[in-house]
Amino acid sequence: MHRYRFVFLRPLQFLPVIFGISIITFILVRLIPGDPARVLLGTRATPTAIANIRAQFGLDEPIWLQYLYFLRNLANGEMGKSILYKIDVLKLIATRIEPTLALVVCSVLLSIAIAVPMASIAARNAGRGPDHAVRIISTFGIGFPPFWLGLMLIILFSVKLDLLPVSGYGATFGDKLSHLILPSLTIALSLSTVLTRSLRAAMIEGLKSDVATAARARGMPERIVFWRHVLPNSLVPTINLLAVNTGWLIGGTVVVESVFALPGMGQLLVRAIFSRDYMVVQGVAMVFACATVLVNFLADIATVAADPRVKL
Amino acid sequence: MSARAVSLSHAGWRTFLGKRTMLVAGASILLFFILMAVFAPLIAPYDPILQDGSARLQAPSLPHPFGTDNFGRDILSRIIWGARIDLQIAFIGVVFPFVIGTIVGTVAGFFGGIVDAVFMRIVDIILAFPFLVLMLSIITILGPGLSSFYIAMALVGWVSYARLIRAQILVLKNNDYAVAAVSLGFGRMRIMFRHLLPNAIAGSIVFSMSDAVLVLLSGAAVSYLGLGVQPPVAEWGVMVAEGQSFITTAWWITLFPGLSIVCLAFGFSILGDALGELLGVHE
Amino acid sequence: AGVLTIGRREDSTTFDPIKSAQNVDNWVFSNVFDVLIRVDKTGTKLEPGLAESWTISGDGLTYTFKIRDAKFSDGSPITAEDAAFSLLRIRDNKGSLWSDSYKIVETAEATDPKTLTVKLKTPSAPFLSTLALPNVSVLSKKAVEAGEDAFAELPTASSGAFIVKEWRRGDRVILEKNPNFWQADRVKLDGVEWISVPDDNTRMLNVQAGQLDTAIFVPFSRVEELKKDANLTVLTDTSTREDHLLINHEHGALAKKEVRQALDMALDKKAIVDTVTFGIGTVANSYIPKGSLYHYDANYQYPYDPAKAKAMLADAGASNLSLNYVVNAGNEVDEQIAVLLQQQLAKAGVIVNLQKVDPSQSWNMLIDGSYDISVMYWTNDILDPDQKTTFVLGHDTNMNYMTRYKNDKVKDLVAAARLELDPKKREALYVEIQKLAKDDVHWIDLYYSPYINVARKNVENFYQNPLGRFFLEDTVKN
Amino acid sequence: MSAAILSVRDLTVKAHLDDETRILLDAVSLDLAKGEILGLVGESGSGKSLFCRSLVRLLPSSRLKIEAGSVLLEGQDLTAISDAEMLNIRGGEIGMIFQNPSSHLDPVMRIGDQIAEGIRYHQGLDGKSARRAATEILSQVGFPDPICQYQSYPHEFSGGMRQRAMIAVALSCNPKILIADEPTTALDVTIQAQILQLLMELRDRRGLSIILITHDLGIVAQTCDRIAIMRGGKLLEEGPKRQILSRPRDPYTIKLIHSHPSMPDAEPVAEVAVAAAPVKPILEIDDLHVRFRVGGSLFRGSAVKTVSAVSGISLQIMPGETVGIVGESGSGKSTLARAVLGLTPLTSGHISFEGADLALQRQASLKKLRREAAMVFQDPFNALNPRMTIGQTIGEVLLVQGKIAKADIPQRIDELLDLVGLDREFASRKPRSMSGGQCQRAGIARALAVDPKLIIADECVAALDVTIQAQIIDLFRELAARMNLTLLFIAHDLAIVRNLCARTIVMYRGEVVEDGPSEQVFSRPSHSYTASLVAAIPDINPDKSLFSDARRVPQSIPSIKSMP
Ligand SMILES: Nc1ncnc2c1ncn2[C@@H]1O[C@H](COP(=O)(O)OP(=O)(O)OP(=O)(O)O)[C@@H](O)[C@H]1O
């Protein structure tokens, strides 16, 4: 299957992107005013203590030298030590990666589970009541700030109805899953609206398309026309939309993780930014970037799988 | 085969309105907020930042239809004044990315080759870059406030527009009228900006409407993380974020600004949908 | 019996006590490690910890501690050797954030397995208090030397009431009762889970929904509502927290004492207490908080008088005063105070420009002096007032807590008070200092506020002392 | 008309638009006999497709409604039955083939599955038997390796194969009637002949009745038994093929027949007396090669392949010549044209326009070209900027070229519009509000605005109706004669070239295989490829059979296009 040959070659393309991101994060975090040593020591820090910390983490070196060290570490598969947590950044990230990953996956699945039926209903009733209803719901879904929405969900489902845990993550699989429902729903409510809009448009197009006409002309009932011909043809733009939105989605997890106290990378990142834990910010940014690149890569594979015409 | 001249008689307008309900509805919502912003000093019943220690945390009532916050400030007045800031956020937060992205996308798509490759790698990098890291870093570098927010939005947001426009230009530049323009000896600038861009831009205009919603929400998220506009300025996102602590005791502090965001977002969305239909844009 | 779950804002960062200066860590340190000398529940007295008793030589330079018969959780005995090791480690270790505070220690040695002898370079009244810091807890020499990094991850031996069973990073620290703790009989709980829930609302909702037993850091705004909940008790424990308005004495008119006094009069602290703390705090009148050692209750309090303030400003030639107010972004209370102060000062004709920056940056701005006024708070780490006094008034390296306040008379008094070992005389010195500082308006004291925590009704004796330590040894969960 | 399998009576379809109700089909009555091929002919928009779609109640929009009339299929009125019953009629009784197989086949479903889908649904067969049946049908429509081709996706096929696949899908449920809506319009003449032959064979083998929609009378003449002519939603006349072709009654039919390019009485092209004096050629092409890199790029992997679109062409074009370039799709005609105009980089060889060599002095000769050569494009709508009025479009050219003073531009625009036979008021119209023919005239006016010596027209009439085609060709003929233009006319319709051009060049796979005076090329083709091309033109005279053994087109699938 030569159409899939890009799978082996594409990763080469990632290198410049990852490299670019490493430089940008490196410079960016160091441009932020404020000093990790001071954050670490608090307001009562003495100048000697601060100098001591700076020396310990190599922050007194010139930036370019720090970057070279960083690259050298990277080549050895390390990302330096967290200033705040004093452990290896990769090790730290490894402890935090699962909740974020699980959250993203659940949100995407849930969004799809919401978007496909919504879009189908809308598209098959285009211009009529159900269509308008879907459009109104989805515009409302996107308008609410997620932190507010999340809190409302907690109040409703956890406090009032006592159905689901308020926050946190859990230890067993089932436990984790029940903790993920509300946060995923919070993200899915906005993500699904984006997907619904795109799917709906593609489906309406598809229902009017020649492919659908041809299927009807050979006597296929509307059900088959829709599920066998229209839906598969609508998927590709949606897959790409999802891929493009990964960065945004990951950004969204930051707020949701903090509302739902999920011990993921988003929380780690926010705390790292506010405490100027350079190495951790760098590390998380790189991991996020790699994840985005990877998701786009997977989306490419999915696109190729979903549409035999596509060559990459 | 003669084309019918378009004349909008009275009845014509009626059918126009009939066909364009969405457009009209979206535009009206937007207009409503614009008027609200413009005439804020006239219609707001109270000074939006004036604190009244005797009227703290009052539930909605006749003198304060939307209630008051923990400083005794009138929520309605703050929402009305907030419209100024939020419309500004939506507008500026979209315009700069739009302009930058459009220019970059046009140039990259038109010239192709190395120019395109370089721009697209930059786009890749920014897309892969966690949006919030960039946003938070830039805002902390420049100090919280609107201008930092705009700069952050512009640095990140242009990418979507550049991608959209570039994709369009790549298709359009092989169109016969573009080839014709080349064969007739037109200059590159003319071809790019007079022939290609006007035909490529509809998608971006539609997208800019939903982008405005995202910008508003990013503003709110930034407020949640404490980096929103400087107090005591009234801004809806900040109002929702600040009101969070009263969410169970004084729901009105968050609900009304929240609803304002939703309504404005709603206006933008349906305007975007309608424009999309009008301009024949397929998402 | 039972496992107590506590919700807090942030997760621990490490278990190596010398490598953290964060409250989040100190709370857990004091559950897991014991110190030689403890601060009691009231926060005003020292009491024996692992040191059964101690003596101080006449010159105030030599301290001799008798180490109690106690064991680490791994069963090995706690010796003077371990105590000396811990004290020297916090002074000498490269990664220690506290070296400076223990530089005063000349030597520390185990003269016999149960006797620790410490020699100081100079006499120091607050020295004993500093031994109560959780950061200088007694660690097992053997366990630490087996691997510092591993120890910081998960301490293998603890001298305190609990042992660390598991640390789910970002989520929770799980503690289990230490059967070898020398006061194990006192400990009722089977275990404790410190759970991080960053969002204030979520944290409160967790307790309301019964998914957490307790939550700390209750926002002022929630107290009223939580009190109404029949399942909950809202605990307000005296703290050493004091919120104050820093003034940059080097900036123009602010150098004039009269101007600073006028500002103090222009502020309606009662209104702040009412609006921001919902009446929970109390108006402050001294930099030494009410309830702590040597607090001078009768200290002068500038009256709220905007008209007089305006007049005074005019007299001082500062009628068009315009101030740059650095606000900590993301801090709800700070932002609220800022908004309030802005309006209050406007009444006295002072224009305040709010500049919101994120906290790590604002410290830099304060240190660099690029501010006019800014609100900060302080909570004592140690029982002795010396630490705060030195930082705030003693012309230390931090420019008197970034205010650039200079008064040599006060400076001398601070130094004298540090060396004075007689409590009576010391108190007199501190009263004098408090009076002078008030008169100079080195900063404007705003309010004291208690620690506010919330617990389910089935939790008893959940208590935080003024220095912030949680006495979970006594806590009961029914 | 005894054994009418399908009889349509007074079928009326109306469109309920916002501001008016339009009658799209006006009481059309027609009969289709068993085993008969009925040709439905008419200009674009006359309602041919709509008629066929209304037979199976697949109207393109919910605003269109069948208002009156009946459609009797073996006595059953299709306008009255339920939707569920209709499902069995569609595909089961009446199969449809569409003009554009590329867009009607599901791109993400295997060809075989698309065929099997109908079989399973209509005949209730299980997967395996459906698969076997589908494979059988594939071989019936001429796929040489049906088992393998069952697995293919539409995009892997050439146009001709796709149309065969489309037919296979339509046949999958054994319909009695096949409706073929312009099944060959998108195809090359040679492929067209193959498909038409396939349809006739199927009719013979299966006893199908076929309605064949087309706008090419030649096709009708070659394949149908009866002809029906439509215009503006009305059936103008109907009758046996020979009767209509030889004794048309309606004036429109007469015009249609007479504008057919293959009509023998179309005036022979006057051999333009190329000045005897040795003139220099206006255009000289010497051993031109144009290769394209396909697939691979530096990062995208997949080995870089090159396609030779033009390989080794040498030509000389004299001033004032009208040269037709013909050849099947993909033979490199457009590439040649673009290369001449400097729109595509040359791989090797030389092109010199009035002595300026494009390879050696690129800038200079491009400048010259831009001022003295112009191009007319295939798709008239696509060639004009949709956002500009015709006046703006032409004015812009005049402005940029700067050959005339700014003040004279409006006047010149009027002159140009007059020249191409457009009303002056069209200056303020946008392409969207104009018909294809009008747009093409505007495109020609834009080309003339350059005041060119050379015009290259690439398939400029392919997208137009026959009648409009004839008008445009007349316009070219007139312009060429009047303005002493050199015309390079690219087409794949040989009849048109024969009609317009004095000289014809035949291209095949990037090479020129024949070059000479048109009469000679068409009557005595020297290359076998030319011969097969000529043979595949459907003649309007039914007696010059397309399918007679002498002209027989090979039936095998591997079309020239799909060869490596
Ligand atoms: N959805 C629609 N709404 C309104 N009018 C329509 C619609 N579809 C087709 N028509 C009109 O119906 C008429 C007949 O169209 P039809 O497609 O049958 O023409 P045709 O003869 O097949 O033309 P062509 O040769 O271009 O395929 C046209 O005038 C067209 O404008």
Ligand SMILES: Nc1ncnc2c1ncn2[C@@H]1O[C@H](COP(=O)(O)OP(=O)(O)OP(=O)(O)O)[C@@H](O)[C@H]1O
């Ligand atoms: N830009 C390009 N990149 C790659 N291959 C191309 C390109 N343009 C043309 N080709 C290939 O070159 C060959 C000749 O194409 P060209 O368009 O010149 O054919 P044509 O004779 O004009 O066909 P048609 O009648 O379909 O217009 C074809 O195989 C085509 O696929």
Ligand SMILES: [Mg+2]
């Ligand atoms: Mg048609």
Ligand SMILES: [Mg+2]
């Ligand atoms: Mg071509």
